[in-house]
Amino acid sequence: MDSGAKARLIGALVLVLAALATTGLSVGWIWNKADAVTPVSLPSAGQAPIETISPSLKPSKTPEPEGKVIGTEMVAANTDTMPIMSAAWTNYYEQAGLVGSASIWFTVHKNYDGKKHDWGNVTVFGQLPADIPYTNTAAGLRAAASEAGARAIVDIYTKDAKVLPGTTHKTLSVGGHPGHEIVAQVAINQPGVKETSSTVMIAVIDRGNGTADVSVADIAGSTPAWKDVWRYKVSQIKINQ
Structure with missing residues (x-):
């Protein structure tokens, strides 16, 4: 100057x-x-x-897409919907590693450890993560369901979770969209919880545009009736494009 x-x-x-x-x-x-x-x-x-x-304020990270529970439906961030299991299930946080998902919870064992911790069932509905390879073929749906299921078990439990023998696979069709279902049993050994296993159920449904919806349910062994309820709700998934 x-x-x-x-x-x-x-x-x-x-x-x-x-x-x-x-x-x-x-x-x-x-x-x-x-x-x-x-x-x-x-x-x-x-x-x-x-x-x-250097500026003192850094640009904020773009928030991840989120789904919501609206009325009697879980609405994914892509606007696809899945009915909730029943009015007894309540809104919950995302716990299965899906994208843009909504989640609901049902308490099975309230305050099981005397420290205000509950044990219960979880159902999640969202979209297959982009980093999971996906093709709309029978083999592609099966592979995507296997990867999504493995991630869900780690996310809900831990990487050391023990999957029991007897995992089943079957093909699905939801509103004319092909899909794949996996059902696996996870061993439970949690002090204070009167459960020996939980059933983890995964359904991957093709959306018709190169992407897929996913529903994950974790059902306590003492409440097997919810498994058929989940299957029925999966059959009512609506894909909105």
Whole structure:
């Protein structure tokens, strides 16, 4: 900045400070007004480059899509819907590794450990994650269901969860859309919980545009009737494109 510019800047600041002394305005206002009324010289060629100052505020991350429970339906972020299991099930947080999902919960063992922890059933409805390879073929649906199911078991339980022998596979058709169902038994050994196993059920349904919907249910062994309810609700999934 040249000497003439410095003189003008000092003069402007003196005038602003004098006005502030009379009106009693805040210090923060000084700099706002000085910037507004004082001409600032641009750096001339040959000077050292101006140091880059990192901004104090970083751009916020784009939020992940979320589904919602609206009335009697789980509505995925892609607007596809699946009916809730019944009015006894309540809204819950996402717990199966799906995209844009909605989730519901049913308490089976309330306060099982005396520390306000409940044990129950979970049903989730959403979309197959983009990083799971998917093709609309019988083999592609089966492979996607297997991967989605494995992730769901790890997410609901742990990577050390023990899957018991007897896992079953079958093909589905939901509203004319092909699908694949997997049913697996997971061993339960949780102190205070009177369960020896839970049933994890996975259904992958082709949407007709290269993507797929997924429903996951985790049903306690002592409440087997909910398995048929889940199958019926899966048959009522509506794909909206």
